[in-house]
Amino acid sequence: MLLMLLLVGATISAPQGNAFLLKLPNQPGIQSVQVQWQNKKIPYVRVGDEWVAVVGVDLDVKPGKYPTGINIVRDTGTQTEMVDIQVAAVKFPTTQLKVADKYVELNPRDLARANREAKEIEEIHNTVGNEILWTQPFESPIEGIDVGSNFGHRRVFNGQARNPHNGADLRAKTGTPIRAANRGRVVLAKNLFFTGNTVMVDHGLGIYTLYAHLSRIDVEKGSIVDRGQLLGLAGATGRVTGPHLHWGARVQGARVDPFSLLAIGEP
Numbered sequence: 001m002l003l004m005l006l007l008v009g010a011t012i013s014a015p016q017g018n019a020f021l022l023k024l025p026n027q028p029g030i031q032s033v034q035v036q037w038q039n040k041k042i043p044y045v046r047v048g049d050e051w052v053a054v055v056g057v058d059l060d061v062k063p064g065k066y067p068t069g070i071n072i073v074r075d076t077g078t079q080t081e082m083v084d085i086q087v088a089a090v091k092f093p094t095t096q097l098k099v100a101d102k103y104v105e106l107n108p109r110d111l112a113r114a115n116r117e118a119k120e121i122e123e124i125h126n127t128v129g130n131e132i133l134w135t136q137p138f139e140s141p142i143e144g145i146d147v148g149s150n151f152g153h154r155r156v157f158n159g160q161a162r163n164p165h166n167g168a169d170l171r172a173k174t175g176t177p178i179r180a181a182n183r184g185r186v187v188l189a190k191n192l193f194f195t196g197n198t199v200m201v202d203h204g205l206g207i208y209t210l211y212a213h214l215s216r217i218d219v220e221k222g223s224i225v226d227r228g229q230l231l232g233l234a235g236a237t238g239r240v241t242g243p244h245l246h247w248g249a250r251v252q253g254a255r256v257d258p259f260s261l262l263a264i265g266e267p
Contacts, residue, residue, distance in 0.1 A: 011084040017059035017092075017152050018260040019207075019251045021267075022070075024051040029074040036069045037085070040252050043130040045205065045267070052132070052267045054205050055085075056251025059152045059164060063089040092152035092164065103194065103239040114193045121200070124187050125253045128206035134182040136227050138261040141178050141211060141247055142234075145170050148247060151257045166255040167210065167248030172234035174215050174243045180225045181209050181247075181261065189221045195246060196237025201225060209258060210248035213240050 014020050024033055026049045033044035033051045038061070044051040066085045071078060106114060140146050148168025172178070180201055187208070188200035195212035199219060202208055215235025219225060236243040249258035 011065075011086055013086045013088055014055075014057045015088045016057060016061055016063065016090040017255065017257050019054055019056045019249070019254075019256045019264065020260075021264045022053040022055060024070070024072075026050055029076060030072060031075060032073045034071045034073075036071065037066075037252075038254070040128075041071075042128065042252055043205065045130060045132050047132065047267050054207055054251055054264060056206075056254030056256045057085075057087055058254035059090070059092065059166070059256070061087050061254075063087050090152065094153065100239075110193060117192045117194075121188070122253075124200060124202075125206075125208060125250045127202075128252055129202070129204050131204045132267050133184045133202065133204040133224075134207075134227070135266065136182065137265045138182045139227060140170075140259075140262070141181050141209075141231070142170050142172055142176060142245060143179070145172075146259070146262070148257075148259060151259075164255070166250075167212070167246045168258050170245040170247055172243060172245045174233070174235050176234040176245070178211050178214060178231050178234055178245055180227055180229045180231055181258070182227045184209075184225060186219050186221050186223050186225060189217050189219055192238065194239045196240070197232065197235065198238075199231045201231075206250075206252035207261070208250045209261075210246070210250075212246035212248065213237050213244065215243075 035042045044053040068083050068085050069080045071080050148170050150165050151168045153165045184201040184203040187202045192198045197214035197217050199211045214232040216233040218230050218232045234245050247258045249256050
């Protein structure tokens with residue numbers, strides 16, 4: 001779903017758990033642009049004759065209309081223009097799953113590890129750069145698969161409720177090539193307690209994609225990867241019920257369906 005704002009004063013419809021694109025025509029004297037959304041200041045980047053930003057609506061944002069300010073800094077001063085973001089409700093089902101008990105009732109050592117890793121990932125997601133590392137549309141990490149399942153589902157593991165599933169599950173046999181959804185910088189490439197062998201890619205503007213449960217990792221932290229570059233192979237490491245790819249996406253920390261990135265197009 002492509003949502004694009006070319007002029008201020010509009011109303012934008014955005015479902016829970018989706019990312020969308022904002023564009024503002026450049027005018028003489030504009031030095032910078034920011035959108036204020038969910039207590040965050042999200043930067044626009046100038047691309048040619050437009051200013052571009054990508055905004056994420058977290059899957060738990062309450063439906064409703066949100067007046068949103070766009071701050072435009074000119075050489076003559078700052079002005080704020082308002083738009084309305086209308087968040088539409090999405091019904092997320094509940095999924096019952098059976099996994100190894102150690103992934104539900106964590107011992108002290110595993111709990112400490114999981115908490116460290118969660119903090120590390122949260123710190124990555126909280127870093128919002130003001131550069132765009134991607135120049136082409138996003139694409140699926142598995143060739144030929146353009147839809148996933150289970151995003152936003154309320155998960156119940158072994159009878160115990162857990163956080164919503166913040167990624168899409170893609171069917172994949174062990175050994176299936178997993179490729180970068182777009183150009184970016186690898187910010188994490190290692191084994192994690194819950195997600196097993198995991199790769200995270202920073203695409204700029206606070207957009208991060210995550211590739212989990214891999215049987216093999218083929219990239220290193222700090223490297224630049226191109227769209228379609230091999231990141232590793234699908235597998236069943238971590239908390240899983242079988243081989244598949246968990247593909248996640250965060251936009252300025254908001255948990256969004258990664259497939260919503262495919263509709264953004266070029267910046």
